[in-house]
Amino acid sequence: QKEVEQNSGPLSVPEGAIASLNCTYSDRGSQSFFWYRQYSGKSPELIMFIYSNGDKEDGRFTAQLNKASQYVSLLIRDSQPSDSATYLCAVTPLNTGFQKLVFGTGTRLLVSP
Amino acid sequence: DGGITQSPKYLFRKEGQNVTLSCEQNLNHDAMYWYRQDPGQGLRLIYYSQIVNDFQKGDIAEGYSVSREKKESFPLTVTSAQKNPTAFYLCASSIGGTANTEAFFGQGTRLTVV
Numbered sequence: 648q649k650e651v652e653q654n655s656g657p658l659s660v661p662e663g664a665i666a667s668l669n670c671t672y673s674d675r676g677s678q679s680f681f682w683y684r685q686y687s688g689k690s691p692e693l694i695m696f697i698y699s700n701g702d703k704e705d706g707r708f709t710a711q712l713n714k715a716s717q718y719v720s721l722l723i724r725d726s727q728p729s730d731s732a733t734y735l736c737a738v739t740p741l742n743t744g745f746q747k748l749v750f751g752t753g754t755r756l757l758v759s760p
Numbered sequence: 761d762g763g764i765t766q767s768p769k770y771l772f773r774k775e776g777q778n779v780t781l782s783c784e785q786n787l788n789h790d791a792m793y794w795y796r797q798d799p800g801q802g803l804r805l806i807y808y809s810q811i812v813n814d815f816q817k818g819d820i821a822e823g824y825s826v827s828r829e830k831k832e833s834f835p836l837t838v839t840s841a842q843k844n845p846t847a848f849y850l851c852a853s854s855i856g857g858t859a860n861t862e863a864f865f866g867q868g869t870r871l872t873v874v
Contacts, residue, residue: 653802655800679861679862681862681863689867689868690850690865690866690867690868691803691850691865692865693862693863693864696862735802735803737863746791746808746810746816747805747808747818748793748805748852748854748863749805750795750802750803751802752801752802753802
């Protein structure tokens with residue numbers, strides 16, 4: 648079982664719709680959860696982080712964490728073509744002493760005009 | 761401006777050659793990381809360091825070496841023992857010391873074996 652799993656996609660949504668990106672993790676003791684956006688050929692940039700169960704909103708982005716289900720998601724409201732990118736989920740697992748940042752393989756999002 | 765600087769942006773290596781990728785940060789971060797990304801793949805951890813003069817192997821350390829002599833610098837050497845080094849290399853840093861710190865990335869170095 649991979650430590651962090653994401654559906655590779657592509658996830659296709661029309662402009663203005665809500666995009667829902669999902670991530671599951673294997674280490675129940677994981678403490679910190681991050682979402683990065685990566686445009687083709689570029690380095691990842693941090694979009695959001697979440698540490699506690701529940702929702703965290705920042706502009707058009709909402710991160711949702713459910714530690715009991717070992718599940719973290721990212722919602723993008725009013726999706727724009729400029730949101731088309733690969734979204735990487737990252738986790739700091741307990742079994743590494745929280746010293747490692749482990750990434751999923753990413754979900755490619757395509758927003759069509 | 762604070763940030764993480766990787767150099768060079770593009771690097772070409774001949775078979776059997778060692779090359780060193782530079783990573784410098786002026787964010788006063790304790791922790792630094794090296795990742796490798798292959799086309800269509802996620803990021804795989806090569807090495808990481810939480811403090812100066814200390815570093816640990818990540819998941820794919822074979823064929824790579826690092827040093828952490830200064831807080832600001834974490835160079836990665838790709839040795840001839842790395843049989844398939846062509847990839848996008850990413851350096852990151854975080855405040856460290858606790859799990860709840862986000863990591864920030866440099867612009868990456870694209871290494872190609874010729």
